[in-house]
Amino acid sequence: MNVLAIDTSNHSLGVAIIKNSHVAGELVTTIKKNHSVRLMPAIQQLMASTETTPEELDRIAVAVGPGSFTGVRIGLSTAKTMAWSLDIPVVGISSLEAVAFQGQYFSGQVCPFFDARRGLVYTSLYDGSGNRIKDEANVLMNDWLLELKATETRTLFLSQDLQVHEEQITSIMGDLAVIPEASYHQPRPASMGLAAIRREPTPVHRLVPNYLRMAEAEAKWLERQEKS
Amino acid sequence: MKRDEYILAIETSCDETAAAIVKNETELIANVIASQIESHKRFGGVVPEIASRHHIEQITVVLEEVLQEAQLSVEDIDAVAVTEGPGLVGALLVGVNAAKSLAFSKQKPLVGVHHIAGHIYANRLEQEFEFPLLSLVVSGGHTELILMHEHGSFETIGETRDDAAGEAYDKVARTLGLPYPGGPEIDKLAATGAETIDFPRAWLEAGSYDFSFSGLKSAVLNKLHNAKQKQEELRAEDVAASFQANVVDVLSTKTLEAAREHNVKQVIVAGGVAANSGLRSALEAKFSDEACSLLIPPLSLCTDNAAMIAAAGAVAYRQGHRAEWDLNANPALSLERYAASGLTKEQE
Numbered sequence: 001m002n003v004l005a006i007d008t009s010n011h012s013l014g015v016a017i018i019k020n021s022h023v024a025g026e027l028v029t030t031i032k033k034n035h036s037v038r039l040m041p042a043i044q045q046l047m048a049s050t051e052t053t054p055e056e057l058d059r060i061a062v063a064v065g066p067g068s069f070t071g072v073r074i075g076l077s078t079a080k081t082m083a084w085s086l087d088i089p090v091v092g093i094s095s096l097e098a099v100a101f102q103g104q105y106f107s108g109q110v111c112p113f114f115d116a117r118r119g120l121v122y123t124s125l126y127d128g129s130g131n132r133i134k135d136e137a138n139v140l141m142n143d144w145l146l147e148l149k150a151t152e153t154r155t156l157f158l159s160q161d162l163q164v165h166e167e168q169i170t171s172i173m174g175d176l177a178v179i180p181e182a183s184y185h186q187p188r189p190a191s192m193g194l195a196a197i198r199r200e201p202t203p204v205h206r207l208v209p210n211y212l213r214m215a216e217a218e219a220k221w222l223e224r225q226e227k228s
Numbered sequence: 229m230k231r232d233e234y235i236l237a238i239e240t241s242c243d244e245t246a247a248a249i250v251k252n253e254t255e256l257i258a259n260v261i262a263s264q265i266e267s268h269k270r271f272g273g274v275v276p277e278i279a280s281r282h283h284i285e286q287i288t289v290v291l292e293e294v295l296q297e298a299q300l301s302v303e304d305i306d307a308v309a310v311t312e313g314p315g316l317v318g319a320l321l322v323g324v325n326a327a328k329s330l331a332f333s334k335q336k337p338l339v340g341v342h343h344i345a346g347h348i349y350a351n352r353l354e355q356e357f358e359f360p361l362l363s364l365v366v367s368g369g370h371t372e373l374i375l376m377h378e379h380g381s382f383e384t385i386g387e388t389r390d391d392a393a394g395e396a397y398d399k400v401a402r403t404l405g406l407p408y409p410g411g412p413e414i415d416k417l418a419a420t421g422a423e424t425i426d427f428p429r430a431w432l433e434a435g436s437y438d439f440s441f442s443g444l445k446s447a448v449l450n451k452l453h454n455a456k457q458k459q460e461e462l463r464a465e466d467v468a469a470s471f472q473a474n475v476v477d478v479l480s481t482k483t484l485e486a487a488r489e490h491n492v493k494q495v496i497v498a499g500g501v502a503a504n505s506g507l508r509s510a511l512e513a514k515f516s517d518e519a520c521s522l523l524i525p526p527l528s529l530c531t532d533n534a535a536m537i538a539a540a541g542a543v544a545y546r547q548g549h550r551a552e553w554d555l556n557a558n559p560a561l562s563l564e565r566y567a568a569s570g571l572t573k574e575q576e
């Protein structure tokens with residue numbers, strides 16, 4: 001099975017090609033800008049260097065968020081339209097899970113997160129076997145860390161926004177917090193592509209972003225409705 | 229025999245997710261629009277983030293529908309055209325990336341299109357252009373007079389110095405308590421009122437084809453405010469009629485002057501405000517004795533759609549414009565710069 005994996009949901013722009021279930025190539029940059037400009041040239045370059053034509057693709061994997069709303073949509077617009085044009089299945093992978101893959105062989109629990117501003121994070125929790133044990137949520141980091149501390153379990157923290165929350169993590173979690181070096185925090189599109197082989201595809205028209213957060217105008221509108 | 233040529237276009241610059249297919253530059257064979265207007269009504273205007281969310285949900289749906297409507301497959305398409313700007317950046321990005329993906333997957337040429345060039349070319353689906361041609365572009369974001377000497381060349385000879393006509397319409401409508409979108413509501417209300425209030429017309433300096441609507445907008449708001457304070461009765465119908473008469477008079481008079489000065493053969497009206505009945509009848513009256521012909525597109529082609537992008541894209545494609553895989557959304561793309569871009573080296 002040949003898979004093209006795409007992730008533009010956060011800092012990284014990542015593209016991978018899996019050929020016959022082996023990782024044929026991977027291209028990752030982490031400069032968090034111009035995802036829209038650089039994504040298609042990256043796909044084109046990687047496909048050319050791995051000698052893959054669009055018709056040879058059997059499946060597309062894409063990170064569906066949470067993350068930058070615009071970033072998520074750039075990836076999804078690309079993945080959905082490619083899958084639809086080529087008439088092949090598309091598999092959405094959680095952006096948090098894509099990060100959690102980087103802690104797959106850690107013996108404790110794995111906590112991937114993205115900064116969501118104003119003290120909030122998008123996060124979830126995985127056990128040592130890669131099973132998700134907490135629903136994805138948009139929560140206050142402080143509350144979340146107290147909850148994790150109560151589990152009394154060693155927790156691997158994975159995030160490209162680590163520096164924003166590192167002090168808080170170590171001060172609340174103490175020795176229970178494990179923080180690896182920089183390269184582990186970077187999601188790898190190749191892991192997403194391999195996971196997509198085993199996953200059930202979503203009908204292309206129904207694949208939508210997982211924002212984990214309402215649009216601000218919508219939240220305010222609902223607030224007004226509740227008041228009146 | 230020359231084979232037929234099909235351009236598939238995508239337009240997502242504001243609150244419509246649209247796809248269309250045009251055959252041989254001027255024949256519209258499929259036109260699909262997923263409108264979000266109902267979703268934005270409760271906010272009293274288009275919310276960019278919500279517009280983008282709708283676009284990503286609809287994009288492959290409209291693509292599939294447009295091919296079904298045209299009874300074609302992706303293989304039959306000769307090139308993919310897409311609105312690259314101006315517009316809401318997040319909204320544009322969905323269409324631009326979809327267009328790149330479709331073109332890349334099927335190895336088809338990709339053509340970027342300027343949204344206003346699209347509005348102008350909507351008219352070519354109705355009648356062939358004759359040059360020189362003058363276009364009055366009026367919409368929520370634009371009020372411009374554009375002179376064309378040939379296909380694909382655009383010279384802006386007049387533009388608004390502050391608000392677009394459509395913006396003034398929306399603001400006045402909101403103050404009058406009319407629902408969104410305000411333009412059609414004012415138009416309806418104006419039809420039952422009379423021009424009883426003499427708001428100052430912004431002619432600007434002699435010979436200028438520029439526009440200004442912020443002064444008029446403030447005058448209307450002040451008038452309403454003062455009347456309320458003095459508990460004076462002001463008929464909303466008359467306010468709407470007086471406001472609309474002002475806008476329409478300035479737009480149609482400047483268009484006529486420009487048409488005469490540049491000896492144009494055709495005058496075309498483009499953009500959402502071209503649907504306004506007051507503007508239509510004022511222009512028809514002004515141009516009834518002129519030698520040039522006046523073209524106003526049918527209502528369905530005035531508002532945003534992808535048919536117009538396909539029509540403009542087909543010409544750009546024939547003229548050799550090609551976008552690269554790094555094509556980006558450009559929310560402030562200028563018409564002149566667009567016309568000069570995308571040509572291959574030899575053509576420049």
Ligand SMILES: [Zn+2]
Pocket residue numbers: 343347367499500531532
């Ligand atoms: Zn428009």
